[in-house]
Amino acid sequence: MTDTTPSTASQPIRLLQLYPRDMNIYGDWGNTLVLKKRLEWHGYDVNLLTYDPGDELPDEVDLITGGGGQDSGQERIKEDLLRIAPTLHRWADEGVPMLMICGLYQLFGHKFITTTGSEIPGIGILDATTRAGNGRLIGNITLQCPGFGMVVGYENHSGLTTLGPTSKPFGTVSMGDGNNGSDKTEGARTNNVIGTYLHGSILPKNPAVADWLIEKAVEHRMGPGSFTPKNLDDSWADHARQVAANRPR
Ligand code: GLN
Secondary structure: OOOOOOOOOOOOEEEEEEOOOOOOOOOOHHHHHHHHHHHHHOOOOEEEEEEOOOOOOOOOOOEEEEOOOOHHHHHHHHHHHHHHHHHHHHHHHHOOOEEEEHHHHHHHOOEEEOOOOOEEEOOOOOOEEEEEEEEEEEEEEEEEEOOOEEEEEEEEEEEEEEEOOOOEOOEEEEEOOOOOOOOOEEOEEEOOEEEEOOEOOHHHHOHHHHHHHHHHHHHHHHOOOOOOOOOOOOHHHHHHHHHHHOOOO
């Protein structure tokens, strides 16, 4: 690590985690911690915010994270998510970067139809539709992602997701199931919004994804081309990636 002193000149980056109480499994909070820490290492101050059902949203944010959850967690947040959907759509249109994992990935799509047949409506920021399959898709997963190269993580979901034409996949599956176990796609991207099934948490072992989200967040706060990255030592993350990539499914 080079100079890690937060810059007093910078305006704090407003980092919001959605629904940590109900949607936050398999270490997804780790994504938020990685973004906060790497922002600080790159010299930016961070204002870490959380939002649970019934809370008031902040006026503006620069970066949003959301995690996975059981079907029951998705049921608990669904009405509140629909309530705040217009603001989330506005932020997505403005280019606010967002990382949504598994259960919230599904609900950032059009809908999730659970194993019992009940339909949990989504908010349609991502052009993706999910229907529960008969089994669960579980295990280590490795992708090739445009702009990021190899991405490693862990998946555990019943939902089988199909993408529509206006979302690109986050990556192509090298090992594992991804969106549906059959078309080799994994996750979805629209604007600066990424949805993916990868827990792990994903960001500690995939710093290129973290720094892309950070670049977009800094640009949202301070304007295009404003991100000046420090040269961080990612040798531990690189080592962890290699170990993860060579683990059995
Ligand atoms: N309940 C959803 C499913 O099983 C999401 C699971 C998760 O977030 N890990 O598909």
